[in-house]
Amino acid sequence: MVGFEESGRRNEHPVASQSDPVVLEINRLQNQLKDKKRELGAAQSEIKALKATDAAKDRALEELENDVDKLDERLRVAENLLEQKNLEISRLVTEKKDALAAQCAAEATLRRVYASHKDSDSIRIESFIAPLEAENKIYRNEIAALQEDKKTLERLTKSKELALLEAEKILESALERALIVEEVQNENIDLRRQIEICLEENKILDKTNRQKVVEVEKLSQTVRELEEAILAAGSAANTIRDCQRQISEQNEEKRVLERELARARVAANRVAAVVANEWKDESERVMPVKQWLEERRLLQAEMQRLRDKLTVSERAAKAETQLKEKLQLRLKTLEDGLKRVVTPCASTKTDKPNQLLGLFSGKVVQRKRSSSQPRASRASPLQQPNGNDAGAGDLKRTSSFRTDASAQNLVMRNLWATRCKVADPDTPPKEAVEEKTVIQPSKSTEEVVSASADIEAKKGENQEAETNGNGRPDGEDMVSGFLYDRLQKEVINLRKLFEAKECELNSKDEEIKNLTRKVDALTKSIEVESRKIKREFFAKEKEAALSKSDENKSNRNLNLSKRFSKIPS
Structure with a gap:
């Protein structure tokens, strides 16, 4: 033993x-x-x-x-300029309408003059037509100048609108950045x-x-x-x-x-x-x-x-x-x-x-x-x-x-x-809830991964919106x-x-x-x-x-x- x-x-x-x-x-x-x-x-x-x-x-x-x-x-200044230009455009439009009305009246007077000339050959029409033609030329010159002014104003308005759009885009991007x-x-x-x-x-x-x-x-x-x-x-x-x-x-x-x-x-x-x-x-x-x-x-x-x-x-x-x-x-x-x-x-x-x-x-x-x-x-x-x-x-x-x-x-x-x-x-x-996780x-790992995926998706959407809005990366x-x-x-x-x-x-x-x-x-x-x-x-x-x-x-x-x-x- x-x-x-x-x-x-x-x-x-x-x-x-x-x-x-x-x-x-x-x-x-x-x-x-x-x-x-x-x-x-x-x-x-x-x-x-x-x-x-x-x-x-x-x-x-x-x-x-x-x-x-x-x-x-800058936006305020641009808005003030736009208001002034709009007033000028409205004034020019009224002047254009007045000029067109005067042209129509002159044409009507010419027709009357021709009609009266046909009726009475004794009265000489040239004495009446010469001043009217001179006035017509003056008005036509004024209308051409007004049309040129109108074109320039339209160009200015387009440029101002583009500047406004750019300012709005910059503001939106700044707001998005502030939110981010x-x-x-x-x-x-x-x-x-x-x-x-x-x-x-x-x-x-x-x-x-x-x-x-x-x-x-x-x-x-x-x-x-x-x-x-x-x-x-x-x-x-x-x-x-x-x-x-x-x-x-x-x-x-x-x-x-x-x-x-x-x-x-x-x-x-x-x-x-x-x-x-x-x-x-x-x-x-x-x-x-x-x-x-x-x-x-x-x-x-x-x-x-x-x-x-x-x-x-x-x-x-x-x-x-x-x-x-x-x-x-x-x-x-x-x-x-x-x-x-x-x-x-x-x-x-x-x-x-x-x-x-x-x-x-x-x-x-x-x-x-x-x-x-x-x-x-x-x-x-x-x-x-x-x-x-x-x-x-x-x-x-x-x-x-x-x-x-x-x-x-x-x-x-x-x-x-x-x-x-x-x-x-x-x-x-x-x-x-986060503390419980x-x-x-x-x-916790699964929830963290899902939360990070959601945040990355949101960030990707924000970046796409910014690139579509601005046309340039920030x-x-x-x-x-x-x-x-x-x-x-x-x-x-x-x-x-x-x-x-x-x-x-x-x-x-x-x-x-x-x-x-x-x-x-x-x-x-x-x-x-x-x-x-x-x-x-x-x-x-x-x-x-x-x-x-x-x-x-x-x-x-x-x-x-x-x-x-x-x-x-």
Whole structure:
């Protein structure tokens, strides 16, 4: 039978190697904290750059407002000129109408003159026609000048209308730019609020990370204490097995002595029978029936004892093999669990439902160990005076672990409640919806992508309207759209970082939960082993008492047989 001490020596090196991954995990968490601080510094520098861009945008807005005011003044001057030109055009139109009326009157007078000339040839018409023709020429010259003036005025009106259309287009583009700038400012305000929320969340995550590092250290200490308790229990089991070996050796010696005694009795009885039959006749030389029955009874009793002891030894061997297999399985599970702690969380984003760090699986409420709860005692079953005291110590240890588990559940519930309640009280419902999307990492990326796609579509429509209206690209609009895209990308990156940090925290919570489960399993296994050891110890004591009583009986029988053998001599 292999002792528990040898198995404990074999498992000393894996325990030492398994305590190292906890230190490595703590170092990795500290490195992650440093990386997060660096990312925070980078985010703050980006925030400063965004503030500088906001100031530049404000200056550009002021310049655009000044340009709009100048264009308004030009529009007013152009409108006044247009009104004057319209008045001149109306005056010229009235003069044209008067000239046409005078021409018609002159033609009518000419017709009358020709008619009167036909009627009376005596009157000379040339004297009447010459002044009228001169007046007609004068009026025709005036009409030609007026038509030229009209053409020039029409050209001027067309040029003014074109200038007005250009001014209207410039105004529309300026208004659109002002609207875009207002939208960018609103988006910038929203981004600032989101950045503040992210910073608060980062602070909360740092606090939870520190708490979890402390809890990991506490759990590693409890694991070490449990390993020490297991080693102490192993030493106790080794001592008990040494006692069992000694008892079995004594039982074997007792059996050998009993066999020799029975053989000696049989030999003595045979010698006595031979001596008794020497003086008898040949017909009477027969072993007495009483002696034969006694010998037969003794041999049958010895055979029955040997059979019973064989069955008892077989049962004990089976129980020991089963216990050894169970202990080997537990040691293998402990080694696998402590080896899996070292594996990094490489696929937390993609394979989150399938595998979270091998050990850290399931989406249940995380259990934490509070610092105010007492620790389990290091007392082993050997260090306590009685077996009942050892059982009481084990019961106290399990009760303390259960109270730790209940306190951990309360701490986790309060922490998740505070994490979900972090929000800006002055934010409108739209911002509340955005905060909900930030808290739910599984939906936030899709919503961010859809929102960015809608904003890019709107921006594309605005750019198409501007290019169709102006007929030329505008450099400042391109700069504002680029800045907006940059801000949107930074918001998406911040949300992704937040999701990654939340995934890491979830994995650490599940790691703590699995460690608490392992601690509970170890305490239960220690309790079961202590109970089994107590039962075996009591059984061995009973067997020792029975063996002592059998030895006393055999000694009495030997003394009686010696006395009876001395009597005939």
